[in-house]
Amino acid sequence: MEGDIMGFILPLVLMFAVFYFLLIRPQQKRQRERNDMLNALQKGDKVITIGGLHGTIVDLTDDKATLKVADNVRLTFERTAVNAVVKDD
Structure with missing residues (x-):
């Protein structure tokens, strides 16, 4: 029974980690760089x-x-x- 739960949860955790490092984190970095650029305008x-x-x-x-x-x-x-x-x- 516990093996079934781990077999179900582990792929979900791995999928979330992949989405975070490939999609969410780079987008946050680009947004932070854009905000810094807008704040530095002169x-x-x-x-x-x-x-x-x-x-x-x-x-x-x-x-x-x-x-x-x-x-x-x-x-x-x-x-x-x-x-x-x-x-x-």
């Missing part, structure tokens, strides 16, 4: 939004970012709409 950073718009941050609040995309064009986005910071080489 005026003057060149960014790309999730829509693919390239611009430079000219104003930043807790939840909004204003991007300069051309000489006289400024667009306001949610801070979470920033996808990546472009590094100058």
Whole structure:
């Protein structure tokens, strides 16, 4: 009887461990890196939004970012709409 229970529980535990290490943990790491990137945004950073718009941050609040995309064009986005910071080489 105990062997049947162990034979049933062990595969479930192994399956959960595989899901955790292959799916859950990497997703948490990516989310943590994204949150760190959003918290580190500063005026003057060149960014790309999730829509693919390239611009430079000219104003930043807790939840909004204003991007300069051309000489006289400024667009306001949610801070979470920033996808990546472009590094100058």
